[in-house]
Amino acid sequence: MKTLYTFIICGIAMLALTQTANGQQRGLINVELSGAPFKQLVDAIESQTDYHFYYNPRTTDSLKITLSAQNQNVNAVLGHALAGTQLHFAVDPQGNIFVTEGRDIMTDLPVDFFDTGVAPSQQTLASGFDYTAYEKREKEKKLVESKLYAIGPKSSNLQGNATMAGHVRDVTNGEPLVGATVYIEKPLIGVITDQFGYYAITLPKGRHELKIKSISMKSTVRQIMLYADGKLEIELDPDVTPLKEVVVESDKDVRVMGMQMGMEKLDIKTMKNMPLALGETDIMKVVLALPGVQSVGEGTVGLNVRGGAANQNLILFNDAVVYNPSHLFGFFSTFNPDVLKNVELYKSGITADYGGRLSSVLDVSSREGNLKKFQGSGGISPITGRLTLEGPLIKEKTSFLIGARSTYSDWILRQLHNERLKNSQASFYDVNLNVSHKINDRNNLYLSGYMSHDKFKLNTDTSYAYSDRNASIKWKHIFNNKLYAVATGGISKYSYTMSSDLNPVEAFDMNFSIQQINGKVDFSYFLNAKHTINAGVSVVRYSLQPGHIAPKGEQSTQKTMALQHEQGQENAIYIGDNFEVSPKLSIYGGVRYSFYEYLGPRNVYQYANGIPRSESSITDSLYYGSGKSIASYGGAEPRFSIRYSVSQNASVKFSYNRMRQYIQMLSNTTAMTPTDIWKLSDAYIKPQVGDQVSLGFYKNTRKHSLEISLEAYYKTTQNALDFKGGAVLLLNKHIETDVVDSRGKAYGVEFMLKRAAGKLNGWLSYTYSRSFLQTVSPYASEVVNKGDYYPSNYDKPHAVNFVGNYKFSRRFNFSLNMTYSTGRPITLPLAKYELGGNYRLYYSDRNQYRIPDYFRTDISINIEGNHKIKKLAHSSWTFAVYNLTGRANAYSVFFRSENGQVKGYKLSVFAQPIPTVTYNFKF
């Protein structure tokens, strides 16, 4: 219908162009109306002048006009009459008046519509009108921006505040925009959309200009007249020329004005612009380029955030816990870049709604499927292939997104002329499925499923397979503008198997699994302009099968053995309040109370008092029946942050938080391995407790294009686990005899300079951080390094990262990534001695030496296809070189006695430049 209108009007306008008329002064109007129907005004004007009206009586039949005009022109009369309504009018040179609902009409064509050679001076009358979809949307956007939206039923009472709420979505696919800022400038009041793109803002009643900004979307404004509580749905235009817009990070002033500190948010576009190792965008590698995040070596997956162990990170994928986010020992992460939307990493100031891990929260969200049309994307790199499809199931209501990725590395390995590698196998795949359904304006349903699977056998007789699976369902219900709730249910399962058949008499199958079922309900309540309250409850039920081994094949003499299953339940309740004391001062205060029980059925060994726990000090074993509480722990976890704005562009923030962790990973290797086991806190292994204080200073300069931040932190950890020398963790029936209680401390300073806009963007960061552990045991035989603090495996004091991206044009961009860090600590042999016919090594105290420093440079060039909006498929090529300088960075250093000699080796993983080409497409 709209198109038809436009078409007719254009026809009329074209005819009009040939005439030389000026209809602006066709007579003045005198009219006096009180609660009259619109028809009466029309009649009055038509009778007094030669204007002619075109309008749809249905859109105007409810309109009551009260108006008093003396000798006014038609524009003034209609402007007054239609103010505050959804109606617009347009007057053309022929004296035709078009009254339309919801949108405006252009009544004239561009001056150069028929003749491109018209002198520029004559163009001033015309407003540009180009019928490409993009330009059309631009126009429409301008129209919605200038239109006045009335929120709530009209009333003359403009005293006090009202709350308006709604969603901010992407106009092209209807996906909600997370982290979009919705605000007014005078006074400065703003909110950020949540993970559903939902916002609720409480403003003084009256007229406002509401500004909306979001990453890589065009900023927009809405003129609102706020009468009472109401709704406003906002759609934003994406920047169809993605290389032009800010690609890095969330909104410009969030770092300064936002409450959160120690948080980094990366959207998929930023990540896609970074150079890649093996032709694949990898969120874990991007996260590693952020200050305060380390790993023990390249090609390992564990993240060490601010001196914390790798298992202290809560990795969430659409609210379900991921236990092992790595493929191929960490050369890839399990998150398919095509389905990702963004990643948020919280290093400090963690709010009360998160719990369960000490160091950080890595919240990975996938996109929702396109609500409007079917589309797909994919890519081919030297190691993997991937494909993603999405589209509406019910248009505008239900959408799906399915992504799959797999490797053909098995095939590559077989092509290699290396006997050892030929006999190796390595394969993986991952699958994602999302369905989101809008039941109605108040209810939304989201379903998410994820699975990753790895299998490998590396020139050994032992083959390994591991798999991470999870599913979650989320229901969002909006009670009213001020209150909404989200109920989430999820299940996550991680399992691995190991099997060996080299020696048929010893062939075995071993497996391990951990499963958690969780449910939670979160409420968000926008009390008023100053308070936003979040509260909720959560329940997590863990069940572990900590190890089972069975013979493989008929000849095997392996004994079947299964460790007792473990059960535990973690309950938590929390409440937090974001209180904006004044535009300068904001406070967040929250508390989470968690309570954990380790549950039967289980036989629990009892140990003699006063001597170190060992197999020989077992005195008894107690049986606890099913569901009986064996041990319980709990406590409050206070969370607090404060932000004070020193000026419009600078702020100081402080935060404190305490976290409790009831499940930990047992690993006495330097890096996380797929076969590490997880252990619930029990009668002997206490939950870890971590406290962190941090202080930060943030400043934006040059109209927010340059962000400077400086954060310092101090952390302590209680009940961290350490292991006795030579501890065996797998299939250990009494793991408590092999662990030693220890405590940790970590501190550091992170400096970051970031340019988020312009042709050259990226960041430079420097981190100074230390991380130490200390064993706490009354027995000399159990302490490491004589009970002194010693550097943890991931203690790398200095780290410098540079990530830069330069756009030569909209189609070419170049990025450079440089990383430097101090080498990780190692334990070196001090001496050799002869025993059993060979030299043996005597080692130093733990972690007293370091491997050589690490330095790496990567580059990549992105070439986009042309930017025509309509074409079959959009494609892009990425050429990247990983480790451009070919520096042989030490991955590890080790010593072996070989044929009576002690030899030291330095192993480098990527010792030469690794070029890759990736082809990506989208249709």
Next chain:
Amino acid sequence: MIFIKRYNVIGLLPALVFFGCLDPYSPPDVKGDVDILVVDGFLSSTSSSIAVRLSHAIALDSAGTPPPELDATVILEEQNGASVTLNGTPDGNYARAGLSVDIGKQYRLHIKTSGGKEYFSDFVNVIKTPEIDSVAWRAGNQNLTIYVNTHDASGEARYFYWDYVETYEHHAQFPAGYIMMAHEPRPLALSERLDQCWTTQPSTNIFIASSENLSINAIRNFPLIVIPAGTPQLSIRYSILVRQRAISKEAYVFWTQLQKTTESLGGLFDPMPSQVEGNVHSTTDAHEPILGFFSAGEERQERIFIRHDELPVDIRIYPHYFCPSDSIKLGAVKALPDYTLLVYPYGMGLPEGYISTSAICMDCREVGGVTQKPDFW
């Protein structure tokens, strides 16, 4: 819980090397007191004897051999029983034969060094060792693996320790016929032949196994050594003497840890190295580290022979030596120093010169052999 030792993720290393490289690495200057006493002792009830070796650790980059601890007093003490003092030798070995070892008793070592320090080992049981069922070999595509089998019907012995001594016969490619003496080539007598040698070498790795997690109390096909085809070992005749000891759980844990910390370590997926504690302690300083272990028990042994012609045809490969032969004119021969070897003379009638080649091809002693045939051969 212990079976896992051999199934570590160590196999990853070759795959990583695919992308990267393995370079020699010499550690930074490591400082620390490395003069640590090493005790390596075994009381054998089979031979009614005890052998203890006392030495010291040396710096990692030291080229020398570990210095022995000399003039110490080493005493074997029987719990609630007699003590015997061992006889020391100048190379740090302390031994005593002709003991009466009581299988039901516990024994310990008592060491007093010449420096006045005093050490005791823990009391250890004398562990009964079952017989070796067999030492077997199996040929693969490119190599040969030697296995050991044992079982203990009594169910007592659960942990085993092996070591072995390999002996093999190997021949020189071009047997020398002449030797230079006083500027004249002299024919070698039959008794002086240098083309037939025997090399003997002990095992250098730690071989331990446990039947703890097996449904039967037996170790089946435990691999000891893999010999690649085409090596001198398999060129003529090969023999291996496998020695077996049943050990205590403590000894098993000790050797497992030692194996982990010295035979493969440092990879990111390997356990972190740690100091391996033995069962000898100082009486004065609880923190003084003492390396090594003292154990007692029986020792069983088994020897097998493998002839080259017993090997499957595909791996019946003779080792390849690069032996370029050269002819040396008589005049030049006379200038050669004493003990230079020559193969045979050439020339019509009177020798015009001698054929020679590299020493390694004429003298099997050059690759480490002895020409004395072992008694058991």
